[in-house]
Amino acid sequence: MSADAHETLILPPPLRRVLPAARWERVNVGESGAGVWRSQRFVVKVQARDGLQFPSTLQQERERLRWLAGRVPVPRVVGYELEAGLEYLALTRVPGLDASHPDVLFHPERLVNLLARALRELHALPLRECPFNMSLPVALARARERVAAGVVDESDFDDERQGRTAVSVFNELARTRPAHEDLVVTHGDACLPNFIVNGEFIDGLIDVGRAGIADRHADLALTHRSLGRNLSPDSAEGFLDLYGREYVDPDRLAYYRLLDELF
Known part of the structure; x- marks a missing residue:
C-alpha cells in the first residue's frame, strides 16, 4: 500500500x-x-x-x-x-507561498536575494552541533543501493542525460568524485518548492529529510538549477553572485546535479 x-x-x-x-x-x-x-x-x-x-x-x-x-x-x-x-x-503549516509560485517569481530580484541569504544562514550553522552526516561517502553508498535496487526513475533525468542509465550515472559519479568536500550544514533538497516565502522573508524550509553535513554545492547546485528553470539563467547566476562566488566551484555544481539524478 x-x-x-x-x-x-x-x-x-x-x-x-x-x-x-x-x-x-x-x-x-x-x-x-x-x-x-x-x-x-x-x-x-x-x-x-x-x-x-x-x-x-x-x-x-x-x-x-x-x-x-x-x-x-x-x-x-x-x-x-x-x-x-x-x-x-x-x-x-508555514504561512506564505513556496518559492516556485508565480506570485513569488514575479519579484525575481527579491527572491534571489532571499534564497542566497537563507542558504548562507543555514550553511553558517556550527558543524560540530549537527548529528546528521550526508557527506559523499554516505550519499554515494545510498545512491549505489538505489541503483542496485532498480528504484531510480531514469525517465526523470535532466534533459542532457535523457537516455542514460542509472548505472552509467553512478559510474560517472564514482569516476569524477571530487578530491575534497567543502562541508557545511545543508538542506539536502534545496529546490524552489522547499522554501516558503512570506512577504520579505523566507519563513520556512520544508522537505528537510536529507538535511545534514555535506558539501555546500549539494544545495547550491539544486537552487541554481531550480532558478534557471523557473526564472532565467541570469537569475541563477545572480544567486551565485549574492551567495558568494568565492565559495562556488562550477565543476562541483555539475557533480552534485549529477548526484541528484539518483535521488
Missing part, C-alpha cells in the same frame, strides 16, 4: 486525537515522494516506509526538523505515527 492508494487522508487514531477536525486538501507541488495534505493550520505527509523507494523516511525528516527548530525557520512537528507500513508526519 502506498501513500497514493487513497485520495482522502485517513489519519491514525493518535493523530486524530492531536489534530483538530479539518478539511484536508491534497497538495501536488514538489517531488518529495510523499503524499501531502494541508488544512488551514497543519500539514500531514504520508508515505510508505520504504527506505529505498524514497530518498528519506519521514522519521528522518522528523529528527531533522526537531534539530533545526530554533536554528532556522522550519515547521513544528505535531506528531509522527507508523501504521500498516505507512508513515504519517504532522506539521504546523
Whole structure:
C-alpha cells in the first residue's frame, strides 16, 4: 500500500486525537515522494516506509526538523505515527507561498536575494552541533543501493542525460568524485518548492529529510538549477553572485546535479 492508494487522508487514531477536525486538501507541488495534505493550520505527509523507494523516511525528516527548530525557520512537528507500513508526519503549516509560485517569481530580484541569504544562514550553522552526516561517502553508498535496487526513475533525468542509465550515472559519479568536500550544514533538497516565502522573508524550509553535513554545492547546485528553470539563467547566476562566488566551484555544481539524478 502506498501513500497514493487513497485520495482522502485517513489519519491514525493518535493523530486524530492531536489534530483538530479539518478539511484536508491534497497538495501536488514538489517531488518529495510523499503524499501531502494541508488544512488551514497543519500539514500531514504520508508515505510508505520504504527506505529505498524514497530518498528519506519521514522519521528522518522528523529528527531533522526537531534539530533545526530554533536554528532556522522550519515547521513544528505535531506528531509522527507508523501504521500498516505507512508513515504519517504532522506539521504546523508555514504561512506564505513556496518559492516556485508565480506570485513569488514575479519579484525575481527579491527572491534571489532571499534564497542566497537563507542558504548562507543555514550553511553558517556550527558543524560540530549537527548529528546528521550526508557527506559523499554516505550519499554515494545510498545512491549505489538505489541503483542496485532498480528504484531510480531514469525517465526523470535532466534533459542532457535523457537516455542514460542509472548505472552509467553512478559510474560517472564514482569516476569524477571530487578530491575534497567543502562541508557545511545543508538542506539536502534545496529546490524552489522547499522554501516558503512570506512577504520579505523566507519563513520556512520544508522537505528537510536529507538535511545534514555535506558539501555546500549539494544545495547550491539544486537552487541554481531550480532558478534557471523557473526564472532565467541570469537569475541563477545572480544567486551565485549574492551567495558568494568565492565559495562556488562550477565543476562541483555539475557533480552534485549529477548526484541528484539518483535521488
